[in-house]
Amino acid sequence: MVKPTLMDVAAAAGVSYATADRVLNRRGGVAEKSVLRVLAAIEQLGYTRDVTAANLARGRSYNYAFLIPAQAGTFFGEMRAAVKAEAKARASQRINIMIEEVPAFNSDGLAEVLESCIDRDLSGICLVAIDSPRVRKAIQALRAKDVFVLTLVADTQSDSRDAYIGLDNLAAGRTAGRVLSLASRDGGVVLPIAGSLDATDHALRFKGFKQAITFDATVLPVIESFDRPENVADAVRSTLEAHPNLTGIYSIGSGQNGLFAALKEVQKSVTYQLPVVVLHDLVGSVRTALAIGLVDAVIDQKPDQQIARALDAMKALSDGETLPPDFGTIVPSLYFQDNMPSAPADGPEKGPSL
Amino acid sequence: MVKPTLMDVAAAAGVSYATADRVLNRRGGVAEKSVLRVLAAIEQLGYTRDVTAANLARGRSYNYAFLIPAQAGTFFGEMRAAVKAEAKARASQRINIMIEEVPAFNSDGLAEVLESCIDRDLSGICLVAIDSPRVRKAIQALRAKDVFVLTLVADTQSDSRDAYIGLDNLAAGRTAGRVLSLASRDGGVVLPIAGSLDATDHALRFKGFKQAITFDATVLPVIESFDRPENVADAVRSTLEAHPNLTGIYSIGSGQNGLFAALKEVQKSVTYQLPVVVLHDLVGSVRTALAIGLVDAVIDQKPDQQIARALDAMKALSDGETLPPDFGTIVPSLYFQDNMPSAPADGPEKGPSL
């Protein structure tokens, strides 16, 4: 009934501890038949190595670094908070997590930090990728030194990192389209607003969005705001003038403040009706806007879950496990006012140390 | 830079290891000033006890039992699978998880199993509660023996268990209402179907549903199916005859097969249009129905996440931590065809054992 130890395995296999250990840790120099007997004993007893004892003996601890873009909107702020929370929660399990601030939207800055990580004895790094030759090279150098590299939120080429944890942007766009479809079953006019269609994530979301718009409605040409609030506000205003019957808006990117400003005007006006609005990332002002009914639905990519996933992935990789194919795919969550999760939920609090 | 050990703390405090240990583990018999010095050293060095080493030394392992109702629909099947997956994943961390089958809807059967658990050296039990004096008494007996008792999916009185992990049913109902509201902005007729309004979860969902129906629509009287498929099918058919313009259906409980049968008839007919259908729990046939467009939205309570949460909660409690107030509240997820997560997603697979 007690969990078997390697000693038990050795006894069951009729070999010494040393031999069992040689098999388990692939040290070689063991006769074929002994290997088989040990493996059979492992199988039969259902032995699993006590990883915690092993790590203790090895003096091993897991050192991971997260490179999170500085500010760049509250989204990464939430991410950073989530990393901190996880760091605290796993500190007693020999898992050390370091957070590095990285200049936003700056591939050279990112590369610099990456390069500085090379001799820091890390077992894994998590970063929000910005593609550039220098970044790619830095990543390669790290992986050559057996550092696992995961991308978060934004990906690089799939062969140059160990895993990608991030939102399924196509599904996200389709979900948005579905909401607007439901809300305008008998036709209407919908306006998509992106940051820039050159960004792959925005492009994917837009693609999914168009796929899911099944009803007989007009999809206006997508507006690219380049994340400037004024652009968004102006676009909404002029669209409403041209199409007073606007039924839906899908805001693909960030820079929501311009949108909110315009929507507030609409809310006060008597001429127009509030369209159904779908946007991304349940953070700060978006949360408020949803709560007061200024917008209708928010698609969230669950930053806390993402970093938990990322850590699980890195730990698994460090332990020599392999990840299932779509382990990193984050399915978008859809929130209304009604099922909005409460704000900052950290993990369990430390009580008196036992 | 290395993580400090208790030895380091002792040295920094200018006391022996033994004294530091006495303070850390509250063994008593230590002079006030020494206590303070040790605590200061802990603070200053940022010492955290290596829980894994401590557990190793204590020979401690976490033994948890999950009492999952036998069959009773695929939902609990998914739950059981999720428990198994977690059990496997945490086996190497000295966490043993046992699954006990419990007869469904049978408080005496549940009580019996609970009573048999009393001398099994468990540190925690997770059960789907069915309220009855005998069950309550069994729970009390367990808690008196320092076994943590968590309820899952269905709760008992809040003072008779350590935590409840489960869906926010009010929010779930509101979410359903919101979807139908969006889909029928200019009026319509919606039909709610419950299993039984005596079940608190169904009643709560229905309450939330009514709250969220804001548009100018007729909410037909709720139908209680008592989980018999024929009842559901009949109700849908007769409702459609009386209200050919039926715009929405909210199926509050389980027993969806009758619903699907009726909807398939509608799909083939030329007389009626498919209403917008919202239901619960993304499992088996529901998943298929969503995929083929027979229904529109599914509210899921994420069984896998629930059991992960439950385990985290039990582990935290075992380690003497306290849970934040709404730790167990599961926010409902809303899935369309478009953001439906892929089916059974287990954790990372074991590769060659390192």
Add this chain to the structure above:
DNA sequence: CTCAAAATGATAGACGTCTATCAAAAAATG
């Protein structure tokens, strides 16, 4: 059969903590 090579056994010290015991030192008591 002999001898080297290969395989196995035995065992010790480490990792950080727990638990326990015994002796020594310091403080409080009269």
Add this chain to the structure above:
DNA sequence: CATTTTTTGATAGACGTCTATCATTTTGAG
């Protein structure tokens, strides 16, 4: 001051594993 009590120190063995070393046995080749 002598005696008790309280507080401290020192240390050993355990937990399950890793790593390493050295001695012994078994195997295979000549």
